[in-house]
Amino acid sequence: MNGRFVRVAERGRKTFKIMIDGVACDAAQGDTVLVALLSSVRAVRDSEFGDGRRAGFCLMGACQDCWVWAEDGTRLRACTTPAAPGMSLVTRLSEAKECVWPRA
Template sequence: MALLKRLAEGDRPALDFVLDGQPATALLGDTVLTAVLTCSEHLRGSDFSAEPRAGFCLMGACQDCWVRLGDGRRVRACSTLLEPGQHISREPGRSL
């Protein structure tokens, strides 16, 4: 189940992307954070306990929304715009 529900701006063009190896869809202009949370219940696992996280500051100031792109780059999901066909891997966090 998705954590976020889209209430407005549903008329923007759809963008297909891949999340953890599975096909997903978001809208043009979405950040990676928005794209992931409108199709999933969490963004990544905590670095300390692997508990599900959904981002914290939502403006690129903290370290809570890192994801890895298909080209190997690690980016902040809250300040990275989704691109068509982008591959995104959520980091599971560390189990204690």
């Protein structure tokens, strides 16, 4: 995958695998979900409002633009949730399960 973020410092941190849309990707200790996502892919999620892919906006928890889904359908705020080994994330609405909002 081709990420939007490029890690230029702190390259010595231990890494672990997370799944993003069914593809194994690396995350580093201390990464938020947002950093882990954007280090591996170009966008964080689909917009629920039909305006395409989103990449986060404020990167600090104020704008609400970085919500993604765990594989079980739980919503996570990517910019404030720590990445953890074995996480399985979904960034596409068509793949998200139970907790998709708004409901049709």
